[in-house]
Amino acid sequence: MPPPGRSEAWDAAPVALLRLDGDGVIVDANLVLLEWVGRGAQDVLAGVRLSELLSVGGRIYWETHLSPLLHMQGRVDEVAVELRGAAGRLPVLLSAVVRTLDGDRRMVDVALSKATERSRYERELLAARAAADRSADQLRALQATTAALSRGVGADGVARALVRTAVAGLGASAATVWIAAEDGRLVRTASAGSATGPGTADPPDEPWAPGPHAAAGSPPRPVEAVEVHAGGVVVVALGDPAAPLGTLVLVPRAGQGDDPLDVGILTAVGQQAGLALERARMFDQKASVAHELQHALLTTNLPPDDRFTVVTEYRPGVQALEVGGDWYDAFLLDDDVLAVAVGDVVGRGLHAATAMGQLRSAVRAVAGPEVGPAELLRRLDRFVAQAGVGFMATVAYAEIDLTTGRVRYACAGHLPPLRFAAHGAPEFLWEGRSTPLGVRSVRTEAEVDLDPEDLLMLYTDGLVERRGRPLLDGLGDLAAAGAALRESSVSALVTGLLTHAGDERDDVCVLVVAWPGADPQALPTADPRT
Amino acid sequence: MTVLTRNNVVLSGTPGATPMVFAHGFGCDQSMWRFVAPAFEASHRVVLFDHVGAGGSDLTAYDPQRYGSLDGYAQDVVQILDALDLGPVVFVGHSVSAMVGALAAAERPDLFDRLVLVGPSPRYIDDAGYRGGFSAAEIDELLETMDDNYLGWSAFIAPVIMGNPGRPELGEELTNSFCRTDPAIARRFARTTFLSDNRADLARVLTPAVVLQCREDVIAPPEVGQYVHEHLATSELVLLDAVGHCPNLSAPDQVIAAISAYLSHAAARS
Numbered sequence: 001m002p003p004p005g006r007s008e009a010w011d012a013a014p015v016a017l018l019r020l021d022g023d024g025v026i027v028d029a030n031l032v033l034l035e036w037v038g039r040g041a042q043d044v045l046a047g048v049r050l051s052e053l054l055s056v057g058g059r060i061y062w063e064t065h066l067s068p069l070l071h072m073q074g075r076v077d078e079v080a081v082e083l084r085g086a087a088g089r090l091p092v093l094l095s096a097v098v099r100t101l102d103g104d105r106r107m108v109d110v111a112l113s114k115a116t117e118r119s120r121y122e123r124e125l126l127a128a129r130a131a132a133d134r135s136a137d138q139l140r141a142l143q144a145t146t147a148a149l150s151r152g153v154g155a156d157g158v159a160r161a162l163v164r165t166a167v168a169g170l171g172a173s174a175a176t177v178w179i180a181a182e183d184g185r186l187v188r189t190a191s192a193g194s195a196t197g198p199g200t201a202d203p204p205d206e207p208w209a210p211g212p213h214a215a216a217g218s219p220p221r222p223v224e225a226v227e228v229h230a231g232g233v234v235v236v237a238l239g240d241p242a243a244p245l246g247t248l249v250l251v252p253r254a255g256q257g258d259d260p261l262d263v264g265i266l267t268a269v270g271q272q273a274g275l276a277l278e279r280a281r282m283f284d285q286k287a288s289v290a291h292e293l294q295h296a297l298l299t300t301n302l303p304p305d306d307r308f309t310v311v312t313e314y315r316p317g318v319q320a321l322e323v324g325g326d327w328y329d330a331f332l333l334d335d336d337v338l339a340v341a342v343g344d345v346v347g348r349g350l351h352a353a354t355a356m357g358q359l360r361s362a363v364r365a366v367a368g369p370e371v372g373p374a375e376l377l378r379r380l381d382r383f384v385a386q387a388g389v390g391f392m393a394t395v396a397y398a399e400i401d402l403t404t405g406r407v408r409y410a411c412a413g414h415l416p417p418l419r420f421a422a423h424g425a426p427e428f429l430w431e432g433r434s435t436p437l438g439v440r441s442v443r444t445e446a447e448v449d450l451d452p453e454d455l456l457m458l459y460t461d462g463l464v465e466r467r468g469r470p471l472l473d474g475l476g477d478l479a480a481a482g483a484a485l486r487e488s489s490v491s492a493l494v495t496g497l498l499t500h501a502g503d504e505r506d507d508v509c510v511l512v513v514a515w516p517g518a519d520p521q522a523l524p525t526a527d528p529r530t
Numbered sequence: 531m532t533v534l535t536r537n538n539v540v541l542s543g544t545p546g547a548t549p550m551v552f553a554h555g556f557g558c559d560q561s562m563w564r565f566v567a568p569a570f571e572a573s574h575r576v577v578l579f580d581h582v583g584a585g586g587s588d589l590t591a592y593d594p595q596r597y598g599s600l601d602g603y604a605q606d607v608v609q610i611l612d613a614l615d616l617g618p619v620v621f622v623g624h625s626v627s628a629m630v631g632a633l634a635a636a637e638r639p640d641l642f643d644r645l646v647l648v649g650p651s652p653r654y655i656d657d658a659g660y661r662g663g664f665s666a667a668e669i670d671e672l673l674e675t676m677d678d679n680y681l682g683w684s685a686f687i688a689p690v691i692m693g694n695p696g697r698p699e700l701g702e703e704l705t706n707s708f709c710r711t712d713p714a715i716a717r718r719f720a721r722t723t724f725l726s727d728n729r730a731d732l733a734r735v736l737t738p739a740v741v742l743q744c745r746e747d748v749i750a751p752p753e754v755g756q757y758v759h760e761h762l763a764t765s766e767l768v769l770l771d772a773v774g775h776c777p778n779l780s781a782p783d784q785v786i787a788a789i790s791a792y793l794s795h796a797a798a799r800s
Contacts, residue, residue, distance in 0.1 A: 022780070023746070023773035049773075051748065056668040060724075063749050063775040064557030064625070071779035072561065253598065 015113040016092070022106040024049045024067065033112065038086025050110065055082040055089055066096070070108060074098040080115065080122075091119035134264065141265045142272065144169045149276040154284055155179055156189060158276045162238075162248060162269075163192035170269065171261055172250040177238075179246035179277065186246065193251070225267040236266045239274025246277065289350060297357040300330050307402045308338055309514040311490045315462075315498055316507045324507035325352035325393070326460045327360050334369045336403050342458035342511050343395040343414070359383075359390040359437075363397070373397050373410035373445040377434065380412070384438040391438035396458045398513075405450035405515055412437050415461055418479065420486050420493075422453035426479040452517025455490065457482070462508035463497065490514050533609045538586035541614075542567075543576035548643070549616035550574040553607065555625025555649075556723045559585025562624065565782035570789075574620070579610060581627070583715035592715050600626070600726050604633035611641040618643035620793065624778055625649050625749065626723045629731075632762075636734035644796060645739035646789050649775055650758045651750040652729040660729070663751045669724045732761040739765040740792040742777065742785060749775040766792065 010017060016033035018026055026048050034040065037053055051062040058081035069076050075097040083090040092112040099107045145165045152161035159177040166175035174193030178186040225241045228234050232252050237244035248270065252261050298314055310330045325345030333339045341363050345356045359380070366379035376397060384390045396417055398409035409417055409429060413436030416428040431446030450456065464474035478497065485496040494510050533539075540560065543550070550570050552563040560578040567576050580587040581603055596602035607630060611619060621642055623631035628650030635642040654662045655669055664672075739762050743755030752769070759767040768788045772781035 025773075055671065056664070057672040059748060060672055061557075063747075064555070067774055068558050068562060068776050068779050071776070072564070253595065 015111050018050060018110040018112070020050055020096075020108040020110060022108075024051060024062075024108070026050055027107075036083055036085050036090055036112075053083055055084055058082050066094075070096060070098055080119065083112065091115045093118075134262075137262070138265045138268060141169055141262075142268050145269050146272055149272060152276065152280070155277055155280045158273065158280050159190035159246075160192075162273050162276075163190045165269075166248060166250055167193040170250070170265065171253060172234075173253045174251040176249045177246060178249065179238075180244070189246070225270050226263045234261050234266065236270040237274075238270055238277055241270075244270075245274055245281075248273065297353070297360060298327060298329075300328075302330055302332070305332075307516070308400070309490055309516075310338075310340065311494050311512045311514075313494045313498055313510045314507070324348055324462075325356045326462065326507050326509035327356045328458070328509050328511040329360050329363060330511065330513075331364060331367075333367060333399060336401060337369065338400045338402055338513065339367055339397070340400070340456075340458060340511055340513055341395060341397045342460060342509055343393055344460045344509075345390055345393045355389045355393070358387065359393055359395075362387075362390075363395070373399060373408050373432065374443040377410055377412050377437070377443040380437050381441075381443070392436045393438070394436050398456065398458065400450070400456070400513060400515060402515070403518055405452070405454070405517070407448045407450055407456065408445055409448070410434070410443065410445040412441075412443070413439075415459065415464065415475070418457040418459070418482065419448065419450070420455040420457065420482055422451055426483050426486075428475060428479070450515050452515065454515055455486075455493070456513045456515070458511045460507075460509040462506035463510060465506065533606070533613045536582060536588045536591045537579040537606060537610055538588075539577060539579045539610060539614070541575065541577055543571035543574050545575060547573060547575045549577060549614070549619040551577040551579070551607075551611070551619045551621050553579070553621065553623040553627035553631060554581065554584065555623075555627050556719055561585070562776070562778055563622075566622075566778050566785050566789075569782075569786045575616060577610075577614065577616075577619070581630075581719075582606060583719055589715065594718060597718065598722060600630055600633055600722060600728060603627075603630045603722075604637065607631065607634040608638050608641065611638075620644045620646065622646040622648065622789065623650070625651075625775065626726075628758075629726070629728050632735045632739075633728065633731055635737040636731055639736055642737040644793065645735070645737050646742065646792065647739055647758065648742045648778060648785065649744065649747055649750040649755070650741060651754045652732055652758060652761075653727045654724045654749075655727075657727075660757070661751070661753055663748065663754060664724070672720065672724065729757075729761070732758060733763070736763050738796065740788070741765055741767045742770055742788050743767060744770050744772045744774060744777050744781075746773040747775050768792070 011031040013030060013032065016036055017030045018033055019028040021027050026045060029045070051059045054062060061079075061081060066076055066079060075095075077095045079094045081092060081094050083092050091114075093115045094110060094112050096108050096110040099109055101107055145162075148161040148165045149158055152158035159179060162177050163175040166172045172193060174191070176191045177189050179189045181187050225237050226234060232254075234250040234252065236248040236250065238248060239245040248266075250261060250266075295314075298312075300310070300312065302310060312328050312330070314326065314328070316324070325347055326343070327345070328340075328342045330338065330340045341360075343356070343359060343363075345352050345359060347355070362380060362383045363376070366383065367376055371379070377395070380390075380395065384393070392413075394411075394413035396409070396411045396414040398407050398417060400407050410432040411417070411429075412434055416430050416433070419427045419429060421427060429446065429448055432444055434443050435441035459478075464478050465471065466474060481497055482493065485493045488496070490512050494512055498508060498510065538560070550567075552560065552567050554560050554562045559580045563578060567578060570576055582597065583589060583592045593602075596605070603626075607621075611634075618640065619642060621631040621635065621644070623629070623645070625648070628645075628647035629652060631642075631645055632647070632650070635645055651662065653660065654664050655666050656662050656664065741755050741759045741762075743750075743752055745752060747755075755767060755769075759765050770777050770781055770784045770788065772784055774780050777785050
């Protein structure tokens with residue numbers, strides 16, 4: 001029996017029309033619907049529920065959202081669902097209204113209109129929005145990762161930064177970084193995250209779970225930048241996937257509501273981490289070259305001479321990854337004159353080390369018996385201008401007449417030499433000062449006479465400078481500390497001063513000359529070090 | 531913010547009477563109980579609430595990790611019951627909340643007197659020797675549809691509210707219910723719901739329970755209700771002559787009658 005209101009127009013409508021009973025079973029449908037779903041009328045009407053004609057997503061949606069709403073408010077409008085049509089899925093907009101017939105029979109009238117075009121357009125919009133969201137997420141995650149990696153010092157620091165970021169920002173529950181050692185073996189370098197949450201597991205204690213790329217006898221290498229292995233473990237190549245510097249092994253969070261790890265982001269993170277590791281390695285290498293160079297350059301080769309003792313000490317900064325430009329030298333100008341110098345070249349690293357070496361050689365080259373400190377500085381100025389090396393470097397230079405104890409000295413922008421008198425208070429030699437090298441200046445020099453058993457100390461600013469402390473306070477402390485150590489041996493004095501030197505991050509150079517007096521036999525604490 | 535405002539807890543019924551808590555399932559909020567809960571107000575202290583992310587709950591309290599598994603929702607139930615301190619409750623959970631209540635009762639049996647599980651399913655995906663009603667691929671399809679097509683949610687939500695000029699009170703109610711449901715939260719809740727496997731937890735539930743099962747339900751088919759009944763320590767199974775996943779809306783009289791009958795003969799027995 002056709003339902004009331006049924007007419008020819010029903011079948012000719014430009015939309016699919018259906019009537020459902022109270023349980024959602026189709027009791028009538030127009031020709032449009034039959035055509036869309038590709039079924040005969042008998043078929044459709046034989047107790048089929050509308051939700052069965054929808055895609056699975058639509059079916060669940062109907063049961064959990066639409067059916068409740070029809071009960072609560074009697075109608076729904078413009079719901080986007082997909083019909084399982086004769087020719088694949090057909091996006092439709094669904095509107096439905098509840099009608100009560102014959103007093104208490106609850107029926108639902110449904111209209112479906114085609115939404116192919118609209119749906120395609122919406123999907124384009126959605127895809128664009130999703131792409132924009134994804135790139136924003138990727139950018140954020142990458143920025144956070146890059147920032148974290150840039151703070152990591154050395155390969156170990158990079159590895160630690162990487163696992164922390166992976167757990168804090170990339171959605172992993174646990175992360176491990178393996179870094180290839182020189183022999184190619186992978187070494188577990190850093191781990192983070194807990195495996196105690198529900199359903200989480202420790203990262204496998206191997207660089208990566210054996211995957212399809214595993215070759216017998218050799219450790220499997222990721223060929224893809226990001227690979228998903230058994231148990232959901234994700235392996236990210238650090239650097240070039242064909243020859244990775246290491247791997248990042250991630251265990252995703254296991255909650256059902258958690259987002260899966262984003263392969264795009266992880267690929268970029270792997271590349272960033274690879275770059276950071278390369279940088280860290282080159283940096284380590286450069287730093288060690290610079291250190292070796294510095295030690296080689298600082299050799300003095302003074303012949304043993306009981307008319308004086310020279311004790312020198314160089315302490316690199318604590319982080320030791322960057323070498324400073326501090327240097328010292330001591331050499332005989334002629335038979336009776338000892339020249340000593342301490343300097344500081346602007347900058348750090350290999351560049352500063354080579355500049356320091358050139359400048360130090362220049363001092364020896366331009367020094368001479370008839371030159372004197374002021375003229376030596378003028379010649380160094382010329383060298384700086386011609387060679388383009390050592391601009392703004394500072395130097396303290398002194399010539400000691402071993403027969404008289406007379407000292408001629410000059411300071412180009414450098415901290416004043418410190419004289420520990422055998423009898424009396426320590427004294428800074430504040431005269432003979434001029435600007436750093438390369439800066440136009442009148443070069444002056446000064447003289448002071450040492451008494452027998454006096455000490456003359458040249459040093460760099462690392463010995464006194466400490467963040468937040470005025471320089472003069474630092475000098476005062478240095479003089480006091482030195483006075484307290486004066487009675488010990490010269491090398492003990494140097495060691496003692498270095499122990500509570502200013503800022504441990506800075507490198508420090510100290511040079512002390514002990515002059516026993518004109519009579520060599522008067523030297524009480526002969527120190528074999530030169 | 532207290533637990534009670536976080537979960538939009540609403541009390542009604544008879545103070546001092548046996549407490550009865552109604553928990554809504556995926557896709558709706560506490561208004562789902564509008565045809566059922568009032569029937570128990572004369573005899574019970576009635577407690578309604580919204581899961582975080584639904585209805586009038588505090589959306590800012592949504593934490594993807596906490597609510598990434600049903601345990602997070604179960605913890606919320608425990609916190610609500612602890613905060614109310616009403617004594618052991620009759621817990622009525624619909625759909626996914628049936629399992630939420632079961633998990634909470636397994637953890638804190640002292641808070642529960644009886645469980646009423648309406649359309650429960652411990653696992654929606656078929657497994658060896660188990661029929662959940664969906665294949666893994668079908669759930670993937672649902673999640674993909676939701677992930678790719680969240681415009682569908684807003685396209686759906688807005689007209690529902692706009693389309694009822696004649697009944698503003700409904701619009702108001704649905705504004706509270708749906709407008710504030712963040713599509714991102716809804717997608718996560720869908721994933722948490724449909725990818726959970728809590729079959730092993732059923733044996734841990736010692737609280738007496740009744741399973742209300744519709745004779746036809748594509749979300750939680752009758753054999754799933756049977757499975758739950760068989761794997762609980764103490765339970766009864768009541769088959770409702772109703773179709774669909776929401777008998778609390780489509781057949782509220784049957785639901786009320788079944789709950790009342792269960793509670794009265796349970797009371798008579800004890």
